[in-house]
Amino acid sequence: MAAELRQSVPRRAAILRIIRESTVRNQDELVKALHKQGFEATQSSVSRDLRELGVAKAGDHYIPPAEEPLPSNHFSAVTNFVVEVKTAGDALTVVKTTTGTAQSVAVAIDRSDWPEVVGTISGDDTIFVATEDARAQRKLRERLREIFRI
Known part of the structure; x- marks a missing residue:
């Protein structure tokens, strides 16, 4: 479990960087992008990471969480959905x-x-x-x- 946690922190940082710098449409694309950067990842680990990071999917691509989350309003980014x-x-x-x-x-x-x-x-x-x-x-x-x- 500790090894998984050590891997997940840099992998999650890479996920945020990837989705901020390019259009990622699905988890398979994200797994491939992580592999290119030297990270071990599976669809299930990426799914868990996206959920934990608060990454949203808007239409056909992922969007990162707001830089400064609004703890009192979890709905600010999804009100039109x-x-x-x-x-x-x-x-x-x-x-x-x-x-x-x-x-x-x-x-x-x-x-x-x-x-x-x-x-x-x-x-x-x-x-x-x-x-x-x-x-x-x-x-x-x-x-x-x-x-x-x-």
Whole structure:
């Protein structure tokens, strides 16, 4: 585990440098770019690194996190990505996003640390957000509709 941590810090710095200096469209491209720079990386390690770094995907390419993150507003970079919020049952909220942006919005929801959110699962343009009950679901829906103005 310690060896993995020692490798991940410089690799993560390289990831940020790569996505700031060039257009990277997918994890495979990023793995290849890291290999060219002498880093060992797999799709799963890159996926974990992107998540930990807070890298977002905007449309068809990755974008680095803001240089100075805004801890009080995890949604500042993703406010234009959500197109619809619906409920399904008493504990599942479905968030529809523009294509390729669901993961970025899900990360913002996860980082918000709202007590009503149990967890998220995201795809390409859809996020499932689990809540404990109908009351928590209503609170979540209100928050999301206010943030995304929908």
